[in-house]
Amino acid sequence: MDTDQAPFLTTSTQGIDMIEGDITLPSNRTNSNELSTLDEPVLDTIKRDLGAVLRKFGYAVVPRHSSTLLQQWDLWGPLILVTTLAILLQSNATKSSAGAQFAEVFTLMLIGSIAVTVNSQLLGGKISFFQSVCVLGYCLLPLLLSAFVNNILLYIPTKSTISILHIIRFLVVMAAYAWTMYASVQFLGKTQQPNRRMLVLYPIFLFYFLIAWLIILHAHPK
């Protein structure tokens, strides 16, 4: 400490009462539950976490102004969604390429999230990588539903190259894509200044468009 800084750091003693003693909290069952969740039954933990995941799905499907998705992010939802999507997009492939196909969706999801997050951070946004992965993953739910519908529709036999069924499938996936974009714009668009909002939203648009394109391309395993 420099000697000329010492006078600035001495405090005045006017009007301060000295507090001394021990601080103890009364041992209360509810207090210790809030502090440590190690002792609770496993079922409670699962129910609480599952409830949080389901609530976040609800926020993603019906976009309300809520900061839960961003502040209490978790990666369960994205994991479930991407795994289900990868299983749904399996087509009649040989054994060697089936693994590669499964990994394609994961790779696309990972690289897309990295690109979107880095882009948002470079443009001055204040969002972290995991928050962005969380939001992008949860907003994928409408596209997953459209992949379900797609698979079901593919069971109807069709002969021509372009039939009304293809058009219906295309429209369903495009509608889900629009829904997904709307949801993620609500969450991720607000983290950026208005001058650069379109610059941040454009990579998200590309990312979801690629996933929608993968879903459209999926043909029925014969």
Place this chain on the structure above:
Amino acid sequence: MMFSNDGFLTDKTSSSNSGQTHVFTSFPNSAVDPDDEHFGNQSSDTDKLVLPLPATATDAKPEQSYVWQIEYYQKYFQIDTQQVLERLAASVTPRPNKSYFDSTIRQNPDLYGPFWVCITFIVTVGISGNIVNYFHLPDVEFQIDFSRITLSAILVCLYWWLMPTFIYFFFRWRLNRIEYTFLELLCLYGYSLAIFIPVSVLWIIPINWLQWTLTFIASLVSGSVLVVTFWPTINSDHKRLSAISMLVVLLAHLLMAVCIMFVFFHISDSNINPKSVTTLATTTLSSMSTLTATTTTTATITPKTA
């Protein structure tokens, strides 16, 4: 003795001072770094020469940021939506008297536009190539061929990086001055690819002469923007050399477009084998790189003999 709100030691007790929290807003003289005063004077003098940055540029003092931090690269992304749209529009309108380079890019070269234009180009080429495949091979199980997409991605990114490298070194060694920084050249070339994005969607239409016409027109328009930008600099050199180098720039642009068209879209007969198309593309790519290298070296060698 009590601390007042602005941190000075006084004898009076301020009414709002709680006596327990001290906010230091001024520091003793020893805390001032003597180097900071020089910094402050310099920045105020050069402020008048710096052109205005976009509205969202941060005003914070530049802190020390390292290569592995995001903040180090943020200076290449100081750009607004409006500016990106302006640059995209200017990259397809060649104007001989007013260089859009000087009015837009030179103040603030960015990497956002070029990078995402390249990625969008690769994505649209991949998707359009898929659509073309779907219409011409209806019996085959329809899967995305990632090897072709990877090939086109490598081609486009190489073009985006190699041409500015060539031009930068050409200017540096031949003309002995650095008129354009590498970043500005990257920016130029990235935006010049923007016209190919709608063209790649139009390439789906399987009419032979239409595809060729589109290729020529698009590469001519964006190539002429490049030529117009470089012309004032290169005009100071020999006439023959400047003409040849501008021709090389145009030809490289055209060659890149033709390569993409051949790999994905060109349907001259209905029995195109995907494997033969890929080998054709790789041979064209290698010949393009050797062609560019040889024309650049001949362009540098011939004026010396002339």
